[in-house]
Amino acid sequence: MVKNIRIEPRSARDITSMIERVHRDLGYVDGKVQLTEVRELLKLDLRYYQLEDPGFQEEIIHKLKVGAKQVIKRPKLLLDVIRKFDLSALFLPDQKRIYIDGSVPDLKKRWxxxxxxxxxxxxxxxxxMLGDNRSTLSPDCHETIEAEANFGSGLLLFPSTVFTEARLSSELNLGQIRGLAKQFGNTITSTLWRSVENNEEACFSTIGQHPHGIETDKAYIDYFVTSESFERQFPHISALDVWTWKNRYCRKTKTGPLGAAEIEIHDSNGEPHVFYIESFSNGHGVLTLGRWLRPKPIIVSMGSSSVLQ
Ligand SMILES: [Zn+2]
Known part of the structure; x- marks a missing residue:
C-alpha cells in the first residue's frame, strides 16, 4: 500500500518554482499540459522499452558506456536494477533520456x-538516478526522492493556479474529480491524489478493491492519500478503517457509483466529526473519497431531556 509522504517545505518550495518556470516557458494558459512540448523545451528524449527485447538491452548497455563510471564497469547493472526494483520507467541523466516500459497502459504512461x-x-x-549512488541509496533517501518526483509530477500535470481555481469552483466530490481529470487530461487516480493531497480541508481518499469481488492475492487498498489537515487531526485513521467503512455501504454494482454514507470520525482529542464518504468503481478499482462535513454535536443527557452542547 502506498501512502502519500509529505516532503520538506523547503524542497516543496524549490520544486514548485522549478515546475512553475517550466509552465511559464511553455506559455501554459489552461487545460492539458502537453508533455511532448515539455520534453522539447527541456531537450529530453523519450523511448519505450521491452525488457526482454535483446535490442533494447544491447542499446542501453551501449549507451551506458558513456554514462556513470560504475555502470561502465558493470554494464549489466542497469538491467539488474530494472528487475530488482520492478521499474516501469527510468531516467538517464547523462543522456537526458526517459525510458518507459512499453507494456504499461497508455493512460499510466503519462504519469x-x-x-x-x-x-x-x-x-x-x-x-x-541510475548512476553511482543508486545501488547505495538508503530506503529512506530513495523514498524521499520518489516522493519529491511524485510531488513535481503532480504540479507539472496540474498547474497550481489554474488547477486550484478549477478545484475551488465547485464542491469536492467524485463527480468533480472526474470532470477535473477530463479538463487536465489526466487519469482519475492522479486527479484524486492531487485534489486531496493539496486540499486545505480535512479529506482523504483511497484506491483499492471492490468489497464485493475481492481478489485475495491483492492488497485491499493500493493508495491511501490524506490532506495535511486530515493528517493533523486524524493521525490514527488508517487505510483499513476506510476499507471497513466502504464495506458497509458499497453496492454490488461492478462499475459506476457504489454509494455514499455519512460517517463519524473522532479526532485525536476525542471530538466527533461527521464526514461524507462516497465510492465509485471504474472497473479496475474503487475510488473512495471522504470529506469533512461538520463537527458532530455532543449530546449531554440531562434527566428526561437532551441538551446540545
Ligand atoms: Zn522515480
Missing amino acids: YESHEIAHSVIPWHANY
Missing part, C-alpha cells in the same frame, strides 16, 4: 513520463 520529467528538473536528483 510515468511526468514523474521522470520531474526527476530531470530537480537538480539534486541527478546524483541519485
Whole structure:
C-alpha cells in the first residue's frame, strides 16, 4: 500500500518554482499540459522499452558506456536494477533520456513520463538516478526522492493556479474529480491524489478493491492519500478503517457509483466529526473519497431531556 509522504517545505518550495518556470516557458494558459512540448523545451528524449527485447538491452548497455563510471564497469547493472526494483520507467541523466516500459497502459504512461520529467528538473536528483549512488541509496533517501518526483509530477500535470481555481469552483466530490481529470487530461487516480493531497480541508481518499469481488492475492487498498489537515487531526485513521467503512455501504454494482454514507470520525482529542464518504468503481478499482462535513454535536443527557452542547 502506498501512502502519500509529505516532503520538506523547503524542497516543496524549490520544486514548485522549478515546475512553475517550466509552465511559464511553455506559455501554459489552461487545460492539458502537453508533455511532448515539455520534453522539447527541456531537450529530453523519450523511448519505450521491452525488457526482454535483446535490442533494447544491447542499446542501453551501449549507451551506458558513456554514462556513470560504475555502470561502465558493470554494464549489466542497469538491467539488474530494472528487475530488482520492478521499474516501469527510468531516467538517464547523462543522456537526458526517459525510458518507459512499453507494456504499461497508455493512460499510466503519462504519469510515468511526468514523474521522470520531474526527476530531470530537480537538480539534486541527478546524483541519485541510475548512476553511482543508486545501488547505495538508503530506503529512506530513495523514498524521499520518489516522493519529491511524485510531488513535481503532480504540479507539472496540474498547474497550481489554474488547477486550484478549477478545484475551488465547485464542491469536492467524485463527480468533480472526474470532470477535473477530463479538463487536465489526466487519469482519475492522479486527479484524486492531487485534489486531496493539496486540499486545505480535512479529506482523504483511497484506491483499492471492490468489497464485493475481492481478489485475495491483492492488497485491499493500493493508495491511501490524506490532506495535511486530515493528517493533523486524524493521525490514527488508517487505510483499513476506510476499507471497513466502504464495506458497509458499497453496492454490488461492478462499475459506476457504489454509494455514499455519512460517517463519524473522532479526532485525536476525542471530538466527533461527521464526514461524507462516497465510492465509485471504474472497473479496475474503487475510488473512495471522504470529506469533512461538520463537527458532530455532543449530546449531554440531562434527566428526561437532551441538551446540545
Ligand atoms: Zn522515480
